[in-house]
Amino acid sequence: MTNTIAVESGQQPWWRDAVIYQIYPRSFADSTGSGVGDLRGITDRLDHIAALGVDAVWLSPFYKSPQNDAGYDVSDYTDVDPLFGTLADFDAMLEKAHALGLRVIIDTVPNHSSDQHEWFQAALAAAPGSPERDRYMFRDGKGADGSEPPNNWPSIFGGPAWTRVDDGQWYLHIFDTSQPDFNWRNPAVGDMFEDVLRFWLDRGVDGFRVDVAHGCIKPEGLPDMETHDLHVGEMDPPYFGHDETHEIYRRWRRIFDSYEGDRVLCAEAWVHPIENIAKYVRPDEMHQAFNFGYLEQEWDARGLRAAIEESLQAFGNVGAPATWVLSNHDTIRHRTRLSLEPKPPHGRGLGPDSPEHADPKRSRIRARAATMLMLALPGGAYIYQGEELGLTEVRDIPDDAREDPTFARTQGEQYGRDGCRVPIPWEADAPAYGFNNSGRSWLPQPAEWAEFARDRQIGDDGSMLELYREAIRLRSVLGLGSGAIEWVDFGPSAVAFRNGQTTVITNFGAEPIEVPAGLTIQLASGHVESTITADQTVWLTATE
Template identity: 70%
Template sequence: MTKVSTQQPQSAPGHEWWRSAVIYQIYPRSFADASGDGIGDLGGITARLPHLAELGVDAVWLSPFYRSPQKDAGYDVSDYMDVDPLFGTLDDFDRMLAEAHTQGLRVIVDLVPNHSSDQHEWFQAALAAGPGSPERTRYIFREGKGPGGDEPPNNWQSVFGGPAWTRVADGEWYLHLFDSSQPDFDWNNPEVGDMFVEVLRFWLDRGVDGFRVDVAHGNAKAEGLPDVDEELIAAGSMDSPFFGQEHVHEIYRRWRTVLDEYEGDRVLCAEAWVSPLEKMARFVRPDEMHQAFNFVYLETPWDAAQLRSVIDESIRAFGEVGAPPTWVLSNHDTIRHRTRLALVPPPPHGAGIGPTSKSKADPTVSLRRGRAATALMLALPGSAYVYQGEELGLPEVTAIAPEQREDPTFHRTKGELWGRDGCRVPIPWESEAPAYGFSPTGETWLPQPPEWATLARDAQAGVEGSTLELYRRALALREAHGLGTGELEWIDVGPTAIGFRNGDITVIANIGHDAVDVPRGEILLASSPLDAASLAADETVWVRTA
């Protein structure tokens, strides 16, 4: 193993870096391709890290790069302690990590503990061993219902569509809350917990700064695997026998003790799709994780009253357990926020949008609104996440033909749901280069739209008013004025706008249609070219007042 000698320093208790960090999500297959095969890789990430340091983020989070058949873009892991050749080697990872630390960037890696690939050696052993074997107890195998056991053990449905159970040749069924190639582990088996502690130590020993935990709310299932109350789910409840079970927290208490053995403020961040926020905050109690993604904020529409309410509730709920609030607008599973916040009518969560979708977004409105939402989010106290390409103002891509789509959601629902490919298109770096600088050969695993030439990084760098420069300035000001560690004080600016003070900065976001007065003072940041006297619809401003 290549030794990583650039581990970041320890912070004083209560001042840990993750409490106020801006963390940039890298989706490896779509970030930068050094090999030329059209799929991003670790070499491409390493080469582009200086750009992220220059952008002003504090850390990067990498979606999975482990060995995988890639049935779900790497979230189907066959070996948790190796790099898939698609992305490079362990030596490539070590070089990337060392370069990130040299650039002053911490590195968080994705961990997928709810399920593995069906090609994982444990699952292959379970299939070979047969019913009643110790190998099968690492996963959730059950006999079916009905005559001959021909019906699934319960009524659970996959997140990707269709039943959450698949039958094997000997007649038993196995659970997969996602694709059939992703069997769920049985966390009641202590071997599973021991294996993941080994995985944690493997990557911590290499020098990673933490883990983002995929489906952190899913590892524990209700005893007896009871049927889902379909009426409750249809009414919008997130309560289910397979998500958000209370005994899931025992897993992360054990993980926390492992991370606490290591120097350098190692961090655990939960992808926990649970509500209300009080339930999400349970994942970040002092002896568990450090952060949890604030999906309630991500899903809040562009509405002043709703935004103010969720900001208040987030600060309160996370603060009550001593954790920082987190803020996020986009990621690899959701429609890019530039597009999503302007869609009329808004589509159901998880449906995605495609070329025939009824939901449409005016490109001018969507760009203004996306920039305004970013300027609002980056002024909030706590930690924020930025998804690759949002600093370029990238919209959701809808013009992807059915035969080009790869998301299992699209295929399992036979095209009823468009899925997530539209937010995963390889990002543009250079306007006149092959694949806009993503790949030296011009190959891309998903097609890039031609209009992205104008959104490439080199077309925006140094250009006043560009989205890239807006992000750079906002991140620099956020750091200089300590907004991440500040406190929010609301000010009254009317029912259709949001106004607050954070330190010496006053922030106004106009979410309605009527103009809003801009307070007197030095204008430090404006999401759009500003009339000095008023703020138009879908604009945010930062003002330093006397």
């Protein structure tokens, strides 16, 4: 079964300058009233995504799963969880997306499975040293009776990264206890994932986003780490970023190259520095890698310019496009994040007792300016569902409603990621704001969601939605995604450059910047006449 979009000979690969829209299925649209989004809901709302002018969608996991980590704990990589529908529902969604000119990227999760995966259940039933256990990271414990974990590694979600089983051995889980890590040094693991990739490629998907792409290979000997504080160099613990990992993706790339059309592999690789991320997109590996260094930047001209320069240099050195992103399902929404004082560490999240606060007016202005700056940069760009509506991070989620395992594993010390995952609003006056017709919602939606609803923004030239639509349209017309930048000096408080025939200026300072003579404003993030005021971005072209 294949159903792909044809690519004309001679065209550059679509993904090099694509704008891709991330769908978080459980929070996008619910067709059944269950309170959880599903594949039919996505199909019903694909016209909205197509109307934005984007090139593709990326779906977070919809596979069979106990849902202990919102589907990133996979129990069957080649089937749909009944929570989201069926394989037939997936095929229908894929067919409609392709009919609308949208390519479809799906997640794959190679670092770990669910503890309910048949392989792990077989491992629990088998003896230490068995082939079944060798597919995961089982080890004997330390101490005379083996009662101490094999090393001191902490879990990303808080607590230890090891759990002991009944016969005394321990298994590694970099994330939740219910997510045991695969042993990628065992060839059976690589063979299984080749089958998974082919299953979905044969079905017609256009690519994969690879979860924790930097984590599959663990160091020999599993050495202790020097510090438990993952907020200090938090994404460079010893279990991430090993060179042997790249051999996995070279194999995957050979599989992809054997298929017709431009299929894409995108790495989620939280490694430093940017040159290490670029290794994942060398010519014989993946095609894209999320630019988390850019995402993590504060609202600061010097830092953002440096991040842009370093990214274009590092990715350019390996012949790959940079891939820009401001928000996703793991980070505080950028509408809120870019105005927070002080900035919280990655992954901690926000809650009612968080000390950080963002001014609502300033957050809207900065979000608009940040979006226009990102969409003016050459390369690919990812948009997270709801950012086109201007959604903020939700703080006021009751403790008993929180779902992110981080909250429980840190005893509430970290709120986690629920605040960016609340189901999005479609109609201001409908049940659950149009998320479904029952009013149910797996995470509670705030009362202010009505003002962000899509039906209140359509046709309103001042709305966030219409800004996104126009920016994406002009990005294509002006060729910004396939261009190259030349820096322009408008002082230390500005990020300014020419991309082809377009001049882009973002003012981070208090002093206004005069609109250059001979240039006409094509798009502005706010009201601009003769001067560009603080927290504004403009796109300008030569006056005819």
